[in-house]
Amino acid sequence: DVKVTQSSRYLVKRTGEKVFLECVQDMDHENMFWYRQDPGLGLRLIYFSYDVKMKEKGDIPEGYSVSREKKERFSLILESASTNQTSMYLCASAPGDKGKLFFGSGTQLSVL
Amino acid sequence: EDQVTQSPEALRLQEGESSSLNCSYTVSGLRGLFWYRQDPGKGPEFLFTLYSAGEEKEKERLKATLTKKESFLHITAPKPEDSATYLCAVQPWGGGADGLTFGKGTHLIIQP
Incomplete structure (x- = not known):
């Protein structure tokens, strides 16, 4: 069974904290x-990576950064969390043609 | 700019009452x-991919169809476990970072 695992199901942070959201996939997919x-508002893309150490901005990258040091792992970083970043965060991976996405279960982040 | 509009936003059906969801x-x-x-x-779970007008795909009580401007997700004799939000997405040729x-x-509720 294919799997995308997000490290936390629920997270509560304070305004101004640095927040790390981790995602691991076991399908050897290029894209995350x-x-x-x-x-x-639906699903909005924050960042995308098509290869190790490569990243591209999505529709709403402001206030976020990402890291992809290994093919299977893609991290989202909130440099200084703000209340408007309270949201459900979803990680996904996809094979080469990027069409069929496999999603993790999500992290519900609350910034107080 | 690529656009996807789903209707209705929400739909409440009785168990066994067939209907269709629209994606323009x-x-x-x-x-x-x-x-x-x-x-x-939870994160979204993949159901179907359609590639060309006239194509149809089926899975249990669900059937997806595609025309040049819209897709329908037909639900036949639904059961309460079919209650969920159904998302539609398009991938254009040569499109963007994530495509x-x-x-x-559409938020679907099936009442027993």
């Missing part, structure tokens, strides 16, 4: 993604 | 159209 999902 | 799209050239199912508090544009979803 970070989305956030908010009610009424 | 605008894309420069369609490489693929994807349907996902998302349960509360997928998502709709906001």
Whole structure:
């Protein structure tokens, strides 16, 4: 069974904290993604990586950075968390043509 | 700009009452159209990929169809366990960082 694992299911952080969200996939996929999902706004792409050490900005990269040191692991970093970053964060991976995404279970982040 | 509009936003059906969900799209050239199912508090789960007008895919009580401007997800004799949010996404040829544009979803409730 294919698997995308996100390190935390729920996370509560304070404003100004640095936050790390981790994602690991076991499918040897080239592509990995970070989305956030908010009610009424749908899925919005934050960052995307098509190879180790490569990254591309998505639609809403401001306030976020990413790291991909190994093929199976893709980390999302909130440099200084703010309340408007309270959201459900979803990691996904996909094979070469990027069409079929496999999602993790998500991390519900609350920034107080 | 690629656009995906799903309707209705929410749909409540009685168990056994068949219906259809709509996904209208605008894309420069369609490489693929994807349907996902998302349960509360979880990541989306892949259901179908459709590539060309006239194509149909089936899985249990679900059937997805595709025309040049829209896709339908038909649900036949639904059961309460079919309750979920259904997401549609399009992948254009040569498109963008991630190649997928998502709709906001249809929240489906099947009452016993």
